[in-house]
Amino acid sequence: MIALTLQRMGRWALERLERLGRSNLFLLHVVPGLPGLLARPGLVVQQTFAIGVLSLPIVVVAGLFVGMVLALQLYNTMVDFGAEQSLGPVVALSLVRELGPVVTALLFAGRAGSALAAEIGLMKATEQLSSMEMMAVDPLRRIVAPRLAGGIISLPLLSAIFSAVGISGGFLVATGLLGVDSNAYWSQMRANVDLFDDLANGVIKSVVFGVVVTWIAVFEGYDAAPTSEGVARATTRTVVNSSLAVLGLDFILTALMFGDDT
Amino acid sequence: MRQSRALEIWVGAFVAAGLAALLMLAMKVSNITSYAQGDGYRISAAFENIGGLTVRAPVRIAGVRIGRVSDIQYDSESFQAVVTMRIDSRYDFLPADTSASILTDGLLGENYIGLEPGGEEETLGDGDRIEITQSALVLEKLIGQFLFSRSQGDDQ
Numbered sequence: 247m248i249a250l251t252l253q254r255m256g257r258w259a260l261e262r263l264e265r266l267g268r269s270n271l272f273l274l275h276v277v278p279g280l281p282g283l284l285a286r287p288g289l290v291v292q293q294t295f296a297i298g299v300l301s302l303p304i305v306v307v308a309g310l311f312v313g314m315v316l317a318l319q320l321y322n323t324m325v326d327f328g329a330e331q332s333l334g335p336v337v338a339l340s341l342v343r344e345l346g347p348v349v350t351a352l353l354f355a356g357r358a359g360s361a362l363a364a365e366i367g368l369m370k371a372t373e374q375l376s377s378m379e380m381m382a383v384d385p386l387r388r389i390v391a392p393r394l395a396g397g398i399i400s401l402p403l404l405s406a407i408f409s410a411v412g413i414s415g416g417f418l419v420a421t422g423l424l425g426v427d428s429n430a431y432w433s434q435m436r437a438n439v440d441l442f443d444d445l446a447n448g449v450i451k452s453v454v455f456g457v458v459v460t461w462i463a464v465f466e467g468y469d470a471a472p473t474s475e476g477v478a479r480a481t482t483r484t485v486v487n488s489s490l491a492v493l494g495l496d497f498i499l500t501a502l503m504f505g506d507d508t
Numbered sequence: 509m510r511q512s513r514a515l516e517i518w519v520g521a522f523v524a525a526g527l528a529a530l531l532m533l534a535m536k537v538s539n540i541t542s543y544a545q546g547d548g549y550r551i552s553a554a555f556e557n558i559g560g561l562t563v564r565a566p567v568r569i570a571g572v573r574i575g576r577v578s579d580i581q582y583d584s585e586s587f588q589a590v591v592t593m594r595i596d597s598r599y600d601f602l603p604a605d606t607s608a609s610i611l612t613d614g615l616l617g618e619n620y621i622g623l624e625p626g627g628e629e630e631t632l633g634d635g636d637r638i639e640i641t642q643s644a645l646v647l648e649k650l651i652g653q654f655l656f657s658r659s660q661g662d663d664q
Binding site for chain 2: 288291292294295298299302338342399400402403404406407409410411413432435436437438439440441444445449
């Protein structure tokens with residue numbers, strides 16, 4: 247009985263490790279194809295459109311509302327301390343450091359990651375990938391690499407847009423609804439948000455998330471069982487795994503970047 | 509390639525919007541302007557206690573920000589904290605007997621260095637040291653002194 251339980255645990259752990267290893271080997275095979283994309287920028291443009299531009303509406307709307315709600319909620323607490331002048335820096339710091347990269351990455355995993363996994367999984371299920379190999383076209387270079395590049399380009403841009411829209415939304419609520427001085431909102435923000443410590447670290451975060459989310463999406467799609475059930479499972483796993491990866495990595499990155507803040 | 513023109517325009521607009529958002533964050537939200545002004549000169553001052561002063565805290569004279577704290581070191585020979593400040597080069601008229609004190613912005617605000625100009629003809633230059641300094645007011649010490657003097661007053 248105990249031996250059986252141990253065996254199951256061992257099998258589970260080995261399977262996980264095997265998947266991790268396979269996904270790393272997969273990335274290792276895709277990355278050499280990335281420089282070759284410079285010769286065919288059309289492929290990347292096409293994927294950036296599908297991944298980035300089409301994610302724009304949800305990111306803009308989410309950013310606007312997150313910024314507005316943030317300003318509204320924080321104001322209620324801060325006005326008790328007479329600190330409503332600090333609304334600008336608090337909204338800006340929480341968006342630039344955390345919410346911008348993280349929420350955008352989560353939305354991105356749901357909007358673009360699932361689509362990527364389903365698309366590649368379906369290509370595999372309908373044997374498009376193997377027929378490409380028959381024609382001596384490497385699907386890793388032709389299909390996977392442009393999608394990875396598109397995702398890595400798109401996510402940092404999307405999260406910059408998210409933060410900018412969110413800060414503007416917070417500004418609208420703060421000055422229009424709550425009566426915070428508009429000059430104080432911006433000047434306090436400029437005094438407290440650092441170009442390198444805050445902004446650049448936020449961009450680094452979103453680049454890391456872009457790599458991880460797109461990597462998980464294309465790997466799950468490519469690794470999917472070639473059935474409709476397999477595609478469905480790959481899509482689910484993409485969203486779950488990449489959301490967990492984003493949240494876990496965010497903690498590690500935050501601890502590394504802001505942990506020893508003096 | 510004809511039918512992909514609209515697509516390329518969309519992607520171009522997306523990339524431009526993303527870069528514009530980054531630029532807006534850098535220019536309007538962050539303190540890029542404080543990095544832009546590269547020229548300036550450094551002066552230092554030694555304090556008994558700097559309280560909660562941090563690097564990049566503002567240096568003000570008559571309430572106007574004229575520079576920032578660039579470095580804080582502990583001098584183990586004089587047992588004092590040596591604070592280096594970078595002052596914008598357009599404020600090069602500080603008299604040599606200027607005094608520096610560590611003040612707090614409001615009741616709960618951040619610490620900053622307030623400079624009080626003296627009356628000498630000579631001015632401070634790069635690398636000079638401010639001799640007259642006043643430490644930060646540490647609230648616990650103040651309360652301690654207050655309680656001590658109260659209890660002494662009661663005894664008499």
